[in-house]
Amino acid sequence: MAGHTITEKILARASRSEVVHPGQIVDGSVDLLYMHEMLAMALLPFNEIGTLKVWDPSKIVVTLDHWVPPPTPEIAKMHQTIREFCRTQGIQRFHDVGDHGIVHQLIAERGYAQPWDLVIGSDSHTNMVGAVGAFAAGIGATDTAAVMATGRLWLRVPETLRVDIHGRLSERTGAKDVILKVIGTTGDDGARYAAVEFTGPTVKAFPMNERFVLCNMTTEMGAKVGMIEADQVTKEYLAHAGRPFREIRSDEDAAFAKTFTIDVDGMGPQVACPSNPANLKPVEEVEGTKIDVAFLGSCTNARIEDLRIAAGLLKGEKVARGVRFQITPASQNIYRQALKEGLIEIFMDAGATFTSSTCGPCFGGHMGTLAGDEVCISSTNRNYPGRMGSPQAQVYLASPWTVTASAIHGEIRDPRKV
Amino acid sequence: MRWMIHQFRGPVWTFGDDISTDHIISGKYLGTTDSKAFAAHAFEAVDPTWAKKVKAGDLIVAGDNFGCGSSREQAPIALKTLGVSAILANSFARIFFRNAINLGFPVLECPGLRRKVNAGDVLEVDMARGEVRLPSGEITRFNALPPNVLEILEAGGLVAKIRAELSPKSS
Ligand code: SF4
Numbered sequence: 001m002a003g004h005t006i007t008e009k010i011l012a013r014a015s016r017s018e019v020v021h022p023g024q025i026v027d028g029s030v031d032l033l034y035m036h037e038m039l040a041m042a043l044l045p046f047n048e049i050g051t052l053k054v055w056d057p058s059k060i061v062v063t064l065d066h067w068v069p070p071p072t073p074e075i076a077k078m079h080q081t082i083r084e085f086c087r088t089q090g091i092q093r094f095h096d097v098g099d100h101g102i103v104h105q106l107i108a109e110r111g112y113a114q115p116w117d118l119v120i121g122s123d124s125h126t127n128m129v130g131a132v133g134a135f136a137a138g139i140g141a142t143d144t145a146a147v148m149a150t151g152r153l154w155l156r157v158p159e160t161l162r163v164d165i166h167g168r169l170s171e172r173t174g175a176k177d178v179i180l181k182v183i184g185t186t187g188d189d190g191a192r193y194a195a196v197e198f199t200g201p202t203v204k205a206f207p208m209n210e211r212f213v214l215c216n217m218t219t220e221m222g223a224k225v226g227m228i229e230a231d232q233v234t235k236e237y238l239a240h241a242g243r244p245f246r247e248i249r250s251d252e253d254a255a256f257a258k259t260f261t262i263d264v265d266g267m268g269p270q271v272a273c274p275s276n277p278a279n280l281k282p283v284e285e286v287e288g289t290k291i292d293v294a295f296l297g298s299c300t301n302a303r304i305e306d307l308r309i310a311a312g313l314l315k316g317e318k319v320a321r322g323v324r325f326q327i328t329p330a331s332q333n334i335y336r337q338a339l340k341e342g343l344i345e346i347f348m349d350a351g352a353t354f355t356s357s358t359c360g361p362c363f364g365g366h367m368g369t370l371a372g373d374e375v376c377i378s379s380t381n382r383n384y385p386g387r388m389g390s391p392q393a394q395v396y397l398a399s400p401w402t403v404t405a406s407a408i409h410g411e412i413r414d415p416r417k418v
Numbered sequence: 419m420r421w422m423i424h425q426f427r428g429p430v431w432t433f434g435d436d437i438s439t440d441h442i443i444s445g446k447y448l449g450t451t452d453s454k455a456f457a458a459h460a461f462e463a464v465d466p467t468w469a470k471k472v473k474a475g476d477l478i479v480a481g482d483n484f485g486c487g488s489s490r491e492q493a494p495i496a497l498k499t500l501g502v503s504a505i506l507a508n509s510f511a512r513i514f515f516r517n518a519i520n521l522g523f524p525v526l527e528c529p530g531l532r533r534k535v536n537a538g539d540v541l542e543v544d545m546a547r548g549e550v551r552l553p554s555g556e557i558t559r560f561n562a563l564p565p566n567v568l569e570i571l572e573a574g575g576l577v578a579k580i581r582a583e584l585s586p587k588s589s
Contacts, residue, residue: 025566038491051584124513140489140520142520146576149580189509192483222486222511364444365446365448382440382487382488384487385440386444386462387487
């Protein structure tokens with residue numbers, strides 16, 4: 001009997017089927033639905049469906065993240081609508097401004113998603129949460145409304161692409177460089193409709209913060225979900241949530257559509273150049289490119305470990321003249337931790353700007369957008385034209401090490417040389 | 419088949435590969451829920467006057483991976499609001515595809531079509547037959563939609579389908 005992938009195991013459980021196979025359409029019972037401001041867009045179709053009540057308020061989490069704090073009266077109003085909806089629907093896990101975080105980070109750090117869960121999020125980077133061994137997929141507003149009303153979602157069981165990563169990375173090189181390399185290899189649609197599962201010694205040695213980076217950017221491969229087996233590292237990360245933990249892994253004899261074996265031994269920092277996440281160059285080839293803005297933020301790379309990297313490089317240094325370096329933590333919890341550890345003071349002394357947690361700059365929404373002639377190096381996940389502001393702005397994607405080293409030098413810099 | 423409009427005929431706007439939702443509607447315009455506001459800025463990053471030039475009944479033909487990027491349903495909403503009757507692409511990104519279908523907006527995967535089509539060509543799309551007729555008379559087939567997806571499209575979108583399922587059966 002052939003074995004099954006993590007995806008197949010979770011979707012079989014969620015659809016109460018004995019087994020499921022790639023290509024099959026299943027009707028999944030959702031264990032966790034999470035939303036940010038897209039809830040406001042989803043209310044239009046939700047009200048049209050007309051069930052009036054959500055299917056199960058205890059399975060829903062909502063936070064505000066895209067526009068925190070609200071930059072316009074219209075968005076403040078949108079937040080009011082969401083707040084009011086959560087109150088009347090009895091959604092207890094509503095994380096309002098003050099208790100907020102970028103939704104994927106908030107879900108991860110609060111332990112809301114567990115291995116074996118079918119998790120649906122109203123955002124394309126829901127893939128990140130699959131790093132805990134969940135099936136976590138992003139959807140749009142109408143699908144969100146459908147899940148709110150019925151607790152169910154049709155899903156095509158995806159094929160699984162396995163990405164097997166070996167080797168020891170060079171210094172000051174991490175998961176961000178690895179995933180940029182993977183995307184550079186597969187292209188930005190190399191995993192369209194598929195599940196991507198990371199494995200191999202390099203991945204198993206990564207702590208959770210790095211595993212989240214890998215799964216986060218499977219979205220930039222076109223993947224439906226990204227995932228990593230739930231092991232001891234996962235268990236320790238989720239321990240504080242106090243929920244029973246069940247390991248999950250693909251069977252040895254499961255059918256993978258394809259396996260990419262990537263040797264990263266000695267690999268150094270990588271950079272995705274304008275204006276596609278797959279437009280990859282090793283850092284050496286873009287060194288010296290002048291920058292105007294450096295941004296350390298987003299669900300991809302703004303966890304406490306990333307902030308520590310930035311602080312380590314910035315200590316006793318200054319951000320280059322004429323460069324604005326903005327650091328935006330991925331959640332309030334991370335903000336608090338950075339405060340405790342004295343990181344914020346280091347950022348301020350160096351001349352960087354430290355802000356409250358929000359998606360703002362990452363999607364060009366507010367609190368730091370780019371002018372047409374600006375060049376930015378960013379720890380985020382996308383650099384399509386117009387993503388961070390003007391369509392003419394040039395955005396390079398890189399690791400927290402490379403972003404910080406570049407901020408100090410005013411040009412793209414190999415962090416190993418700082 | 420119960421297509422309300424089962425045939426489209428219209429001139430084509432062409433786009434390349436990897437057209438992202440950021441190309442279609444920039445993040446800076448998302449601070450509202452007004453579909454006309456999204457429509458007014460559609461494809462601004464590509465051509466600032468596009469939203470003024472496109473007409474109801476026009477078609478879009480694109481290359482690979484159309485609609486990649488974010489889950490923002492505002493992207494297909496903008497194009498549908500402008501009256502684009504269908505999008506034909508070599509391939510679509512998954513969330514964009516679902517979102518469009520959920521809105522009852524036909525998105526048809528037609529591998530290899532892009533290189534056969536020039537801007538302004540008038541195409542005929544026959545949903546029931548699964549065919550696209552090029553100006554030369556050549557006929558190309560698009561990939562058949564899975565039955566459950568077809569059901570959503572035929573119902574006029576996911577909301578209409580769920581409403582029909584929830585309401586007491588009239589038959
Ligand atoms: S930080 Fe950026 S990529 Fe992440 S959820 Fe927010 S807008 Fe999306």
